[in-house]
Amino acid sequence: MKLYYIPGACSLSPHIVLNELGLEANLVKVNYKTHKTEDGRDFREISPFGYVPLLELDDGTALREGPAIVQYLADLKPESGLAPMNGTIERYRLQEWLSFLTSEIHKGFIPLLYPVLAGKYVEAVKPKLERRFSWIDEQLAGRDYLMGDRFTVADAYLYALAGWGQAPWLASVYRADIHFDGLGNLEAWYVRMRERPSVRKALDTERLK
Numbered sequence: 001m002k003l004y005y006i007p008g009a010c011s012l013s014p015h016i017v018l019n020e021l022g023l024e025a026n027l028v029k030v031n032y033k034t035h036k037t038e039d040g041r042d043f044r045e046i047s048p049f050g051y052v053p054l055l056e057l058d059d060g061t062a063l064r065e066g067p068a069i070v071q072y073l074a075d076l077k078p079e080s081g082l083a084p085m086n087g088t089i090e091r092y093r094l095q096e097w098l099s100f101l102t103s104e105i106h107k108g109f110i111p112l113l114y115p116v117l118a119g120k121y122v123e124a125v126k127p128k129l130e131r132r133f134s135w136i137d138e139q140l141a142g143r144d145y146l147m148g149d150r151f152t153v154a155d156a157y158l159y160a161l162a163g164w165g166q167a168p169w170l171a172s173v174y175r176a177d178i179h180f181d182g183l184g185n186l187e188a189w190y191v192r193m194r195e196r197p198s199v200r201k202a203l204d205t206e207r208l209k
């Protein structure tokens, strides 16, 4: 398997999941600005919109879209519990989280990452994103992870996105002005996540420390 990634991007989520599962994959870095892979290919010929993550299976099949990729990986080792069994209400709950994260948080962040969009648009979008983080904070009350006591692929996804407002490694131009001050459950969750060996290893590999 090959995972195409941009350091610190949403592809950090399947990277963490690979580590959690102890699965071997070739990590192929993509340059954010030029869309060239580190082995000199044009990534837009592999991914129609030039975005990561993209998982290439051993038979050449390309799987795109973060929420699909992390579920595929988790299902390679169902005993890991990183995704509840298909057909159960818990699995739909996981999909609910992944859909929420992809549409409400992931895409909600984008305007805040581009200084060129600063102004009225960002002023309108930012409170919405803050309201969503505050709701996540409420959901984490009395829980270690989004789905309860167990880490799931939804945590890996949220961790990758949350970094855009928190991580010291982001160039300030790409750091969104979103903070977890006063959101104690979310702050504690972020620290708990950072301490997981799978997360530390992914941050190390992507040179994000």
Ligand SMILES: N[C@@H](CCC(=O)N[C@@H](CS)C(=O)NCC(=O)O)C(=O)O
Residues within 6 Å of the ligand: 006, 009, 010, 011, 032, 049, 050, 051, 052, 053, 064, 065, 066, 067, 102
């Ligand atoms: N719908 C895609 C969106 C992926 C996405 O937004 N990737 C960003 C990084 S977080 C990217 O590769 N951007 C580079 C580009 O669009 O050129 C998914 O959820 O997997």
